[in-house]
Amino acid sequence: MTSHPTLRSLAALLLLFVLCPVAARGVDRDHDGLDDDLEDALLQRYAPIVLLAPGEHALPASTDWLLARAEVETAPGRAPPRMMEASILGAVGVLVARAVPGIDEPGARLRLPRRAHTGSADPSVWTVYGHAFRADGGGIVLQYWFFYAFNDAFWAFDHEGDWEHVSLRLDAAGHPLGAWYAQHNAAAPGEWLPWGMLAHDGDRPVVLAGRGTHASYSHPGQGPIWERLCPVSDPARAAAAGCRVWHTSEGGGVVNVGERAAPRVPFLTWPGRWGTTGWFGLARHAGSPPGPAFQRGWCSDGAPGACP
Numbered sequence: 001m002t003s004h005p006t007l008r009s010l011a012a013l014l015l016l017f018v019l020c021p022v023a024a025r026g027v028d029r030d031h032d033g034l035d036d037d038l039e040d041a042l043l044q045r046y047a048p049i050v051l052l053a054p055g056e057h058a059l060p061a062s063t064d065w066l067l068a069r070a071e072v073e074t075a076p077g078r079a080p081p082r083m084m085e086a087s088i089l090g091a092v093g094v095l096v097a098r099a100v101p102g103i104d105e106p107g108a109r110l111r112l113p114r115r116a117h118t119g120s121a122d123p124s125v126w127t128v129y130g131h132a133f134r135a136d137g138g139g140i141v142l143q144y145w146f147f148y149a150f151n152d153a154f155w156a157f158d159h160e161g162d163w164e165h166v167s168l169r170l171d172a173a174g175h176p177l178g179a180w181y182a183q184h185n186a187a188a189p190g191e192w193l194p195w196g197m198l199a200h201d202g203d204r205p206v207v208l209a210g211r212g213t214h215a216s217y218s219h220p221g222q223g224p225i226w227e228r229l230c231p232v233s234d235p236a237r238a239a240a241a242g243c244r245v246w247h248t249s250e251g252g253g254v255v256n257v258g259e260r261a262a263p264r265v266p267f268l269t270w271p272g273r274w275g276t277t278g279w280f281g282l283a284r285h286a287g288s289p290p291g292p293a294f295q296r297g298w299c300s301d302g303a304p305g306a307c308p
C-alpha cells in the first residue's frame with residue numbers, strides 16, 4: 001500500500017489527524033475540526049460507483065445545472081410573492097439572496113420547467129456532494145449526496161428535487177467499517193451494512209439506485225419487491241445487464257460542501273425546497289425536500305459539535 005504515492009500521502013495525512021490537533025496542521029475552512037485536505041482526499045478515495053437501473057429516465061444532475069433552469073419563489077405570506085432566477089443561489093450565494101425578503105426562508109422553493117425532470121443526459125455534469133465530519137466515538141463519516149431533478153417512480157409519491165445519500169464510516173485509522181444506505185423513510189442514516197457485507201470495488205462502495213426512486217441499495221436482493229434495481233452489483237458486469245455505471249469520482253466529481261456555519265458551496269445554507277410538486281403531482285409547499293444540510297440525516301452518527 002505504501003508504495004503508491006497517493007496512498008502514501010493519504011496515510012501521512014491520516015497519521016497527522018490522529019496525532020495532532022487540527023489547528024496545528026492545515027486548513028479547516030469549514031470549522032469542523034478536520035483538515036480539509038484530509039476530508040477531500042478521503043471523499044475522493046471512497047467515492048462510490050452508482051449503478052443506475054435499466055430504463056432509468058430520471059437521470060442525475062448537478063445543483064448548478066438545475067439552478068440555471070429554475071426560478072426561486074419567495075416563501076408564502078410575502079406580499080407580493082416574487083420570483084427570481086435561481087442561479088443566484090448557486091453562483092452568487094444566499095448572502096445576496098437575503099436582500100430579497102422571503103427568498104432565504106424554509107418556505108421558499110424552486111420552480112422547475114417540466115423538461116428539467118429528465119436530469120442531465122451528459123454524464124460529465126453528474127455531481128456528488130460530499131460531507132465529511134468526525135464520527136461519534138472516533139473516526140470519520142463520509143456522506144455522499146446524489147442529486148436528481150425528479151423522483152419518477154410512482155405518480156402518487158413522485159416529487160421534484162430528489163436528494164439521496166449513503167454514509168461511509170471510517171475508523172480512527174481511516175479504514176472503512178461499513179456504510180449506511182438511505183432508503184425512503186429510513187434515511188437518518190439508513191440501513192447499516194458492515195464493509196465485508198456490502199458490494200465494493202476496491203475502496204469504492206457500489207450503490208444500486210432504485211429506478212426513479214433513486215433509493216440506495218448494495219445488492220439486487222436488498223430492495224423491497226416494488227423497487228427496480230440493477231440486477232448485478234459488479235460494475236464490470238453492469239453495462240451488459242443494461243445498467244448505466246456512474247463513477248462518481250469522475251464527471252462532475254465529488255464536491256466537498258463543507259458545513260452550514262462555513263459552507264464551501266453557496267447553495268448549502270439555502271433552507272428552501274428543491275422543487276414544487278409532491279404527492280399526487282400537486283403543488284405543495286412541503287412536496288419537495290430541502291437540501292442535504294436541512295435533512296434529518298445530515299449529521300447522523302456525528303460526534304457532538306461535528307457539524308457546525
Ligand SMILES: [Ca+2]
Nearest residue numbers: 028032034036
Ligand atoms: Ca474541515
Ligand SMILES: [Ca+2]
Nearest residue numbers: 030032132258
Ligand atoms: Ca466537513
